[in-house]
Amino acid sequence: MKTLEDLKKLRDESLKAMEMRYLRNGVRIQVGMGTCGIAAGARPVLQKFIEETSSHNMNNVIITQVGCMGECAFEPIVEIVEQDGTKTTYCKVSERMVYEIVEEHLINGRRLDRYMLSAVKK
Amino acid sequence: MLERMQILICGGTGCLSSHSKDIQKEFDRVLTEMGLHDEVKLVLTGCFGLCEKGPVVIVYPDETFYSHVQVADVAEICEEHVLKGRIVERLTVKDPIDKTKVKNFSELNFYAKQRRIALRNCGNINPSDIKEYIARDGYAALGKVLTSMTPVQVVEEVKKSGLRGRGGAGFPTGLKWEFASKSTDDIKYVICNADEGDPGAFMDRSVLEGDPHSVLEAMTICGYAIGAHQGYIYVRAEYPVAVERLNHAIRESHEMRLLGEDIFGSGFHFDIELRLGAGAFVCGEETALMASIEGQRGMPRLKPPFPAVKGLWGHPTNVNNVETFANVPVIFLKGADWFRGIGTEKSTGTKVFALGGKIANTGLVEVPMGTTLREVIFDIGGGIPNRRRFKAVQTGGPSGGCITEKNLDTPIDFDSMIAMGSMMGSGGMIVMDEDNCMVDVARFYLDFTVDESCGKCTPCREGTRRMLDILNKICAGKGTMEDLDTLESIGNMVKESSLCALGQSAPSPVLSTLKHFRDEYIAHVVDHVCPAGVCANLTNYVVTDHCIGCTKCAKNCPVGAITGSVKQRHFIDLTKCIRCGACKKACPVNAITSKPLPKEVQLNG
Ligand SMILES: Cc1cc2nc3c(=O)[nH]c(=O)nc-3n(C[C@H](O)[C@H](O)[C@H](O)COP(=O)(O)O)c2cc1C
Numbered sequence: 001m002k003t004l005e006d007l008k009k010l011r012d013e014s015l016k017a018m019e020m021r022y023l024r025n026g027v028r029i030q031v032g033m034g035t036c037g038i039a040a041g042a043r044p045v046l047q048k049f050i051e052e053t054s055s056h057n058m059n060n061v062i063i064t065q066v067g068c069m070g071e072c073a074f075e076p077i078v079e080i081v082e083q084d085g086t087k088t089t090y091c092k093v094s095e096r097m098v099y100e101i102v103e104e105h106l107i108n109g110r111r112l113d114r115y116m117l118s119a120v121k122k
Numbered sequence: 123m124l125e126r127m128q129i130l131i132c133g134g135t136g137c138l139s140s141h142s143k144d145i146q147k148e149f150d151r152v153l154t155e156m157g158l159h160d161e162v163k164l165v166l167t168g169c170f171g172l173c174e175k176g177p178v179v180i181v182y183p184d185e186t187f188y189s190h191v192q193v194a195d196v197a198e199i200c201e202e203h204v205l206k207g208r209i210v211e212r213l214t215v216k217d218p219i220d221k222t223k224v225k226n227f228s229e230l231n232f233y234a235k236q237r238r239i240a241l242r243n244c245g246n247i248n249p250s251d252i253k254e255y256i257a258r259d260g261y262a263a264l265g266k267v268l269t270s271m272t273p274v275q276v277v278e279e280v281k282k283s284g285l286r287g288r289g290g291a292g293f294p295t296g297l298k299w300e301f302a303s304k305s306t307d308d309i310k311y312v313i314c315n316a317d318e319g320d321p322g323a324f325m326d327r328s329v330l331e332g333d334p335h336s337v338l339e340a341m342t343i344c345g346y347a348i349g350a351h352q353g354y355i356y357v358r359a360e361y362p363v364a365v366e367r368l369n370h371a372i373r374e375s376h377e378m379r380l381l382g383e384d385i386f387g388s389g390f391h392f393d394i395e396l397r398l399g400a401g402a403f404v405c406g407e408e409t410a411l412m413a414s415i416e417g418q419r420g421m422p423r424l425k426p427p428f429p430a431v432k433g434l435w436g437h438p439t440n441v442n443n444v445e446t447f448a449n450v451p452v453i454f455l456k457g458a459d460w461f462r463g464i465g466t467e468k469s470t471g472t473k474v475f476a477l478g479g480k481i482a483n484t485g486l487v488e489v490p491m492g493t494t495l496r497e498v499i500f501d502i503g504g505g506i507p508n509r510r511r512f513k514a515v516q517t518g519g520p521s522g523g524c525i526t527e528k529n530l531d532t533p534i535d536f537d538s539m540i541a542m543g544s545m546m547g548s549g550g551m552i553v554m555d556e557d558n559c560m561v562d563v564a565r566f567y568l569d570f571t572v573d574e575s576c577g578k579c580t581p582c583r584e585g586t587r588r589m590l591d592i593l594n595k596i597c598a599g600k601g602t603m604e605d606l607d608t609l610e611s612i613g614n615m616v617k618e619s620s621l622c623a624l625g626q627s628a629p630s631p632v633l634s635t636l637k638h639f640r641d642e643y644i645a646h647v648v649d650h651v652c653p654a655g656v657c658a659n660l661t662n663y664v665v666t667d668h669c670i671g672c673t674k675c676a677k678n679c680p681v682g683a684i685t686g687s688v689k690q691r692h693f694i695d696l697t698k699c700i701r702c703g704a705c706k707k708a709c710p711v712n713a714i715t716s717k718p719l720p721k722e723v724q725l726n727g
Contacts, residue, residue, distance in 0.1 A: 001378045002387050004265045007256065014257035020128055020183040021246065033207040047161075050126050062183045063126060065207025 019059055025083055026060035027106065029053075032077040034068025040075035041094070048098040049078075056102065074117060080105060089117040127162045127204060130180045132245060134169025134328055135363055137176040141193060142166070145177055148196040158204055165254075168332015170245035171486040172232055175215055180227050187227040188213040232483050235502050237464065239472050240288075240325075240448040241488045244332030249367050252374040255335040261380050263454035264339050267346060268388040276347040277303055280450070282458035284470035289315055289406075289443030290521065290547050291623070292469070292536035295450075298440060301430035302348040305438035310350035312341050313434065313441045315411060316357035316364070319403035320519030321570060323550035325474040326444035328486055330357065330364035333448065334371035338381065338394055340450035345392045348440050353394040356411050358401045368396055403520070403574035407622050408441040410576065421578045422622035443548070445474055465491030469535030479516075479552040482507050492533040495525060499553055509712075510555035514638065518547025520567040520574075521627035523634025524560070543634050545627070557706070559656035560639040561646055565593040567631040575624065582625025585616035589632060597657045601647040610636060655716035658701040665692050668713035675705035675714060 074091035175189035247254035281296025414420035433439025482504030523544035613629035686692030
């Protein structure tokens with residue numbers, strides 16, 4: 001450590017590793033991780049969300065897991081909760097879909113109607 | 123695999139003693155077994171402050187707050203929460219104030235009213251990882267000071283902030299730095315006073331354990347401001363966790379070249395070493411402390427000369443308290459004006475208090491100066507448990523006094539505390555309820571100072587001893603009204619003629635209880651009764667008409683001295699009674715009191 005720039009660089013790097021402790025607002029991605037969700041493959045989906053959002057350097061998302069949402073037949077279920085409270089529920093989410101959800105919904109702000117629970121369930 | 127969860131486990135001394143290290147190990151084991159180890163980071167932090175609920179575990183990102191966690195609970199947390207995302211409800215806390223279930227850390231009323239500056243990182247970062255401190259803007263203040271400010275500007279900024287010493291006396295820190303900077307000498311020293319000897323105080327300990335780098339950074343800033351190149355932290359050996367983390371932090375800072383030669387390429391060099399004290403209260407007094415560092419017996423000397431002129435080994439020395447230092451980096455990061463905006467005009471910033479005694483949320487709280495005692499004790503502290511009534515709060519430890527109900531709404535700062543006949547002290551706050559005997563409380567503190575008096579000056583050595591003799595006599599039921607006057611006159615003599623502040627303040631607990639609770643003293647002396655039921659010789663427990671006949675007292679009596687049948691008033695056989703007070707504690711309707719025996723009542727009545 002020699003200069004203020006060195007310090008700042010180390011600060012930014014270290015902060016990234018701690019972000020989840022300080023983030024209060026932003027988008028929440030909630031992955032259903034009841035037994036049903038896990039059985040349907042929610043764990044790799046969750047992991048994929050983490051990979052995708054961090055490879056895009058998105059630092060305003062919180063990824064958490066929640067319990068069974070009662071729609072076990074449609075697991076893995078992922079809810080995206082916007083800062084203003086709007087919820088989008090995606091169902092039967094696969095790793096490939098995660099990629100799309102991150103690109104389209106989170107980055108471009110376009111919801112993917114065809115993956116939504118309300119659409120699929122009909 | 124990327125990390126998706128962080129589990130923070132409190133590693134403050136309180137939680138460590140209830141096995142938080144084992145909890146960490148168990149998390150480690152279970153997560154490895156479940157193959158989740160790479161996704162979850164375990165962090166052993168400093169004190170969260172809510173010691174009452176320990177061991178405390180917080181799970182991020184959802185901020186779930188688990189209390190009283192046992193090793194046996196870990197598997198369930200991993201299985202349910204980490205794997206399946208279901209919060210383990212039974213380990214979440216009820217808010218002691220509005221009784222609702224609280225899941226989130228930030229929802230707790232305990233934290234909502236606090237303003238954490240000195241404790242900003244405690245419970246939030248891993249104290250053994252310098253990077254986590256740096257992530258929270260650690261060492262940025264030092265960087266700014268060394269690369270863009272002159273020593274005079276540094277002193278001015280501290281002066282402007284209005285920061286006053288948190289070690290007890292409340293002396294303006296900037297002024298102290300200025301004195302030391304103006305003393306001319308090639309050799310000067312910075313000392314951090316981490317002796318913390320008040321019974322019931324653990325603020326400094328928590329800062330050292332939870333955020334050691336904040337103290338190192340501030341000491342280096344101080345060194346630059348006054349022209350010193352060597353710092354010492356005088357810490358008691360009874361704080362092994364603090365010692366270990368400080369040593370580790372000093373090593374880390376050296377490795378990062380934030381201590382040592384040419385810091386931030388400024389040419390300024392600074393070193394810090396620990397000096398361990400043996401845990402004598404008097405060694406917290408700065409001149410005694412310096413004598414102890416020099417290898418002499420820890421005894422105070424007369425001031426002046428003040429340490430800023432003639433301190434350690436005769437060189438100008440600046441002594442500040444741990445919490446004082448912990449505030450310093452923030453002042454440089456956010457500015458003196460920002461700091462001044464918090465607290466009151468003459469006492470800026472915040473103060474950390476260690477809440478103890480009869481209080482629901484035992485723990486550490488940090489509030490802006492000017493907060494009232496009522497807010498601290500009832501809103502944050504959760505009030506008095508077991509439906510007992512508040513009686514007094516002792517502040518300033520053995521040097522302070524007690525504050526009663528009528529002053530609960532006075533905003534607290536350095537000056538108002540003194541006006542109320544107590545003092546801020548280092549921040550111990552012991553809450554007392556109707557079951558505390560104030561004579562006994564005074565005796566407790568005096569007993570402490572008698573033990574801790576170094577014996578150098580006669581008023582303190584002999585005067586406190588005589589006062590204690592009188593208090594013992596009163597508690598034994600052999601006191602006279604004359605004794606009360608003698609107590610007062612010896613007290614005032616000791617106060618005025620002792621060499622150091624230990625003796626000068628030792629009579630305070632006695633004088634202040636004599637002032638506010640004279641009736642209790644009189645009850646001991648004249649009625650031969652201890653109204654709170656503490657002094658065994660003077661306690662006659664009586665069951666009053668309020669008795670509902672629940673039999674709880676009889677069941678709890680260890681010597682079978684209580685008789686009575688269900689739904690009937692019970693009676694205590696005072697010939698069998700050993701005055702332990704178990705019945706009084708057990709009574710759900712407060713029907714057992716300590717009363718003088720009416721003349722006509724026989725002992726076995
Ligand atoms: C008997 C006695 C014990 C003291 N103990 C402590 C202590 O444990 N920690 C502390 O910081 N100051 C203690 N002090 C106050 C110190 O003498 C000194 O005023 C203080 O360290 C100055 O730092 P500050 O200006 O930052 O408060 C004690 C004073 C006396 C008289």
